[in-house]
Amino acid sequence: MGGSRGDDLLAKAEKKASSSTGWFSSSSTKWEEAADLFQQAGNAYKVDGAWAQSGKAFEKEAGCRIKADEKNDAMNAFHNAAKSYKKVDPAAAVNALHQTIKLVLDAGNFRQAADREKEIAQIYAQDGLDIAKARDSYQRAGDWYKQEDANATANQCYQNAAELSADLGDYQRAVQLYTTVADWSLTSPLTKYSVKEYWLRAVMCSIAMGDLVLAQRNLNDFSQKDLTFPSTREAKFAKELVDACEEADVERFTAAVYQYDQVTKLDNWKTKILLHVKKALEEDEGGLT
Template sequence: MAPKSVGDDLLNKANKKFESALGGGSWFGFGSSSGKFEEAGDIFQQAANQYKIDKNFKSAGDCFSKEAECRERSGENNDAANAWWNAAKAYKQGFPDLAIQALQQTVTYLTKAGRFRQAADREKEIGQIHLQEGHDISKACQSFERAAEWYAQEDAHATANGCYKDAADLHAELDEFQAAIANYERVANYSLTSALTKYSVKEYWLRAGLCAIAMRDTVTARRNMARYGTQDVTFSSTREAKFVNSLLDAVESGDVEAYTACVVEFDSVVKLDNWKTAILLKIKRTIDEEEPLT
């Protein structure tokens, strides 16, 4: 039989204090349950930390969640938000669904308090869990875009753009190409405003161009590429722009061999990442199908 944890003793003590607080004040009607909830919260926190030492992360998360309830009942909303975050960190050790629930509680408290920068951090965490653990690309997309909006509101534009870019990549994986293009263009437009980030614009426009081709809309793709060239006069001469235009020529003529040669040539100079490889394969399949293009 496994030895009893110190955390178990602390949890029992915290539960008794919590039940006492639910019962109200003293025998004579004096005192407040708020102080008892605060004391119970302190003990739940101690129990949670002991469970973390024991590597019993589920119990640790549960105790932090109870602490959060105590903090709320005693009017300590900032401490409640922190307790939910601690719960999430414990639950992330093998319990992703519970971690997401705890983070959502944290976000609720943070947004009510106007702490949108921190709320964005937690929302981004939710997106990462959806992506890495839950394999729910659509929900990950929503979280990254929500986080991006809050980062942008707080003038954390570099972080916002990272989230918009992640969301765009995921939209493309879901074949939601219009949404992907909108996000890539949003990031590119902001990147044009700084000499430090202007160099990255050609990558975002390349991705947007591939999405437009994948939509089987070469007219829009060419129109977009021309527009990008007016926004940055150096773009049309870049390897990325020439690559997209060569792909468009091959797709419009239905020439699979020319398309493949174009991809191989580009890859020999600029190694294709997994995202580009996947979308280029999607485009190639549209040529193989030999359906008329718009």
């Protein structure tokens, strides 16, 4: 956008950043003034919808803030760059967020680092950009939230990581994550109701990885952790799935799925897992082992 306000401010910022320090001014002052101009340019480009230019201007602001030893302002500048880049360049947005996280971690603010890592996960997950990296970022964010005792938010991230792990065929990690979420959920009356769903998913992932011994052991362990679990529809459904797979009975498996779906509609994630298991059953008449 030639002749725009953003271009004018950017030129002034570049001139200030490349200027020599005078007798009556400090190097720090120069970088502060240049940073302010880059920030103004970034905002001007935002107004024009020139998102790539906006992101670059904010990144240059961040560089100046670092030279002026304004670390907090540098964090904000990198984050503003990421928000602009998100509109047009996901990879650049992720890079800017990584720069933000480095500064945030240096300051010991793990909660803010978790927020930024969660943003990275969402960018990677959007439109299936990179599911493996999304999963890893959700889990990392969950770990950092956990360190800050933000347990509810941590477990939301772990749930997302578990779901993506299953999508990647990494059922073992999905089982571990769902079990972790369930164990924490058991500790609060407000979240205890959701435990049966996580345990059902953990058993389904155990079956999907072809480990019926693990599936049965999980059912037993979960039943000991919560004595009400065996009487739930989720537990009965899980047990019926395990039994059908042990007998390599495709018809029994299909009937169990149909009956459960009549009362509790299966979501896309469960449907995908169940189709995977059914296909394995049909291909292996000896049953899953």
